[in-house]
Amino acid sequence: MRRFLLFCVLFAAAAAAEFWWLSAPAPVFAANSDAMERGGDASRGKLIFDAGGCASCHAAPGQEDRLALGGGYELKTAFGSFFAPNISSHPDDGIGRWTAADLVNAMQAGVSPSGEHYFPAFPYTTYAHAKPDDIRDLMFYLRTLAPVPGKSKPHTLGFPFNVRRGVGMWKLANFDKAPITADPAQTPEWNRGRYLADALGHCAECHSGRDFMGGIVSKFRYAGGADPEGKDWVPNITQHKDGLLAWSLKDISWTLKTGETPDGDSVGGEMNKVVKNMAQLPDADRDAIAVYIKSLPGLDGPPKPPKK
Amino acid sequence: MIRSLLAVGALVCGIGAVLAQSDPIATRKATMKKVGEANAEVTKINKGEAPFDLVKVQAALTAMQGAAKAMPALFPDNSKTGGDTAALPKVWETKADFDARWEKLGKEAAVAAAAIKDEATFKVAYADMGKNCGGCHESYRKKQQ
Known part of the structure; x- marks a missing residue:
């Protein structure tokens, strides 16, 4: 019996380690990757911003300016409510201190600058297919927009969906990072x-x-x-x-x-x-x-x- | 003969009025359908799929003005659900804004109707009419199915 219990404990520990290893966030670039900062073009970034539909969720609700990116929009789902974060250029409440590499990691790996998983309510599952240079241009454009003070609300998710490490497992099953390559058979x-x-x-x-x-x-x-x-x-x-x-x-x-x-x-x-x-x-x-x-x-x- | 026609006409009108009162959901759906059908003709002109047609443009503006007048009264408190309505609860939560948007549409449609005499004036005066549709549908109507 004691041996069985020991087995159970060891098995659980192994499973936990496995979970920890499998669910680890995997950024694309080191945050201080200087190469990502070179050659950015804000005017090209505007097109990425518009095509990517950033304003749909990140523009603060209840006001008309789609470039006021204070966040706060509530996306209600079966898992709970997600609140879009502030992605304005505000240094503390927004992403004003982010490097271009931070934005690439967020949008293409679903990993925050502090190394946590983002929930896939943020459609990095799509943005992962973009060219990193386009994301860099987007960062240059975002830096030209006004800082909006005020942090957005934290998400209100039920257990177990509020465990960010769980997103790592979700990514294993649902996250295809492959870039889109041109199909030569098409125009x-x-x-x-x-x-x-x-x-x-x-x-x-x-x-x-x-x-x-x-x-x-x-x-x-x-x-x-x-x-x-x-x-x-x-x-x-x-x-x-x-x-x-x-x-x-x-x-x-x-x-x-x-x-x-x-x-x-x-x-x-x-x-x-x-x-x-x-x-x-x-x-x-x-x-x-x-x-x-x-x-x-x-x-x-x-x-x-x-x-x- | 004329008398009986008038009688039938009055009866039909009467039934219409009664229906409007007894079934506001069906009436507002029919009203919006008319606006949609008339506007579809104008959309074709805008897209370059049909030649400019003053009659069609004016018909759409007339339908919009008619809807703007009739619609605010077609959302009594007992018509929040049922009848396959696509109206969201927000209609009743912010009814003053909802009504104000109809008034705005009615006014803008009247101004455009007076201004539009030909294709050149149409292009200027009709350009922003469509924004009224989206502005309201975003907040007050369920997604299209």
């Missing part, structure tokens, strides 16, 4: 659109069905699904009869620019913020996104809950 416009959608715009983060652990289910990628709060439904945007099959390229790019849908309606909810970001892009980039979205094979979305 440059398609490749540009794919980069904008899948490395920056993170369209699939909302327009996909997710499993019970919040991972995107690949057969439902872009096929729509419950919104994070689980109350509404995010539309299927694949070439499916319930998706965008009937939409022309122009319909897609026009909706991204104006929020007006081909049926004379306008987009709802969070998509309005996306449109405000997308409207900042040059027409050619919205057209490229349209080309990519129009190429998504039609998929049946996850089953919708019955209407009340």
Whole structure:
């Protein structure tokens, strides 16, 4: 019996060590990586900012300025509430002291400057596919924006989701860091659109069905699904009869620019913020996104809950 | 003959009015559908998919003005749920803002209707009308399904 107990203790210790080892945060760059600071371009960074939709979550709610990045937006989910942090250039409350490498680690590895995992409510699962130089340019742009005082609220998550080390395990199952490489069989416009959608715009983060652990289910990628709060439904945007099959390229790019849908309606909810970001892009980039979205094979979305 | 037609007409109008009172959800959905259909024609013009058509543009502005007048009264307290409504509870939580947005839309649509005589004036006066749609739908309507 004593031997069995000893075994149990040893096994638990081994499992804990395994967990600790497997769940360790793995940054991409050392924070003091000077190379990352060279050649940054704030004007190019603005395009990354707009395409990446940073303002959607990080602009302080209840005010009109989408460049006031004080955070505080509440993303309600089944796991609890996430509050977007302050990413303004404020040295104490925002990210004013960050290096470009810090931002790359945050956006591409999901690891904070202090070496903790970020929760994947922050779509680093998408940004990981971006070019590190684009993230560096974004850092240069963020430094030009006004500092906003005031820290955002801490997340309110239930156990065990509030254990940041647990995110390390989640990453093992759900986090593909591979950069997007150009597909030579496709046009440059398609490749540009794919980069904008899948490395920056993170369209699939909302327009996909997710499993019970919040991972995107690949057969439902872009096929729509419950919104994070689980109350509404995010539309299927694949070439499916319930998706965008009937939409022309122009319909897609026009909706991204104006929020007006081909049926004379306008987009709802969070998509309005996306449109405000997308409207900042040059027409050619919205057209490229349209080309990519129009190429998504039609998929049946996850089953919708019955209407009340 | 005329008399009976008038009678039928009055009856239809009466039924319409009763329906509006008894089923505000259906009425507001029908009202918005009209705005959407009229605006879809203008969107085609904006996108360069259809030629400029003053009649269609004015029809959309008329539909918007009609909706702006009718809609605020179509959200009584007993119509928060049911009838497949997409209205969010926020409509009733900040009803004054909700109503003010309708008033703004009505005013802007009236100004645009008076200003638009041809394609050139259309391009200037209609440019920002669509922002009213998104501005309200972001806060007060559930996501499209």
